[in-house]
Amino acid sequence: MSTVDMRLACKPADYRSDVKAIWCPGCGDYHVLMSFTRAFAELGLPPEDIVVVSGIGCSSRIPAYTNCYGFHGVHGRSLALAAGLKVTRPELTVVVASGDGDGYSIGGNHFLHACRRNIDMTYVVMDNRVYGMTKGQPSPTTEPEFDTALSPGGTGLRPFHPLVIALASGANFIARCFSGEPNETASVLVEAIRHPGFSFVEILSPCVTFRPDERAWKNLVHPAPVAATSDPAKAARRIMTDDGFNIGILYRGDRRPFQPAVGPPSVDMSELEKDFEL
């Protein structure tokens, strides 16, 4: 079936698997899942041409809930897995799902180098500013005054600023979304997937169980007042000075994606294996 035919045939439900999604009631990740399937339907991509790769955490459950190919990988290593996949199978659409703990702490170093390499894939981080799956420890994006039984007196640490880091490291597309606006998020995801190179989409996705205060995010988010820029200096100024609730595409770069030539292996694998024989 051609892509045009698929566009006519696919509805968001066609990208959902039969696996029941399990998150807390009210969790923003339900909406993110909807945004994924709506974006895939809008792009008209056959499910078998999409791979959703994830690490560990609540947000990383997403691959199981789609009927695309999926890889629920190692904690913090989703980008490394996805990069390997994309360079060897460039015809596939690769979307990586992560959370603020998995992506910015355990996988922080991979994040920097994925931005730098600029391989054509889309990295979606569902940021709830807490480790939800392990019951509420502070994450790299948690506010310093987050005072709980698990972080008495707060962390006192300056939060990680993922969008600034992404820009400085070379990401080619940067956006911020809010899970409670699934249609707008789906539109941004469509653009992120279409944009060549490494696209980074941070989705503010409330953890209603360990951060009930985040239910108020729906009243704080607002559309970015200016259109996306392709000037990194302008983007840096905007991202550094915004209030963290500016929603929309903030930067569209024009760097050429990194795609090494892929051909048949230059070395016979059986020859290599000989060295490891016991």
Next chain:
Amino acid sequence: MTKAPGTPKISSLADLFAVAYQIEADAVDRYDLLADQMETHNNPELVSLFRDLARAEGIHRDEIRRLAGDIDVVAHARRLAAWGTGESPEQADLSGAHYMMTPWHALKLALAGEERALAFFVSVVGAAKDPAIKRMAEEFVEEEAEHVNLVQRLLRRYPEPPASWPNDPDPPVALE
């Protein structure tokens, strides 16, 4: 003829039936999802209430299918890609869910959905030029208005819970 944001164009009776069918089908899916969530979180009263709501919407969905006669509303709705990028009006708001929510909260969510569906069909009536579409849309308006009244009557059985309703006697350790 009629195009609310994110909705397919309604230019025939078949379109109207398909959209009406899809609205109810989407509502069924959403209530089932909420019931599943409550099952996972051991809130049996809400499981039963959301299943009942899903069953009620399922009856409406099947009724529309019957009303549509020879029109294959399922296939037509699929071709229209109804709510492909929009939010189906009658679907309960997922972000309003909570593992300790009460029937009052569930019915408030349901009421908001019914009111959105009512507003949608009112807008279809307002925009319709074809008398047959207008007539049928008016019937849907009456139907949705009845649903709004029904949910309001159900709500009277459940007083608004005190502000302490989300206080878990065994709270997540991070919130202790």
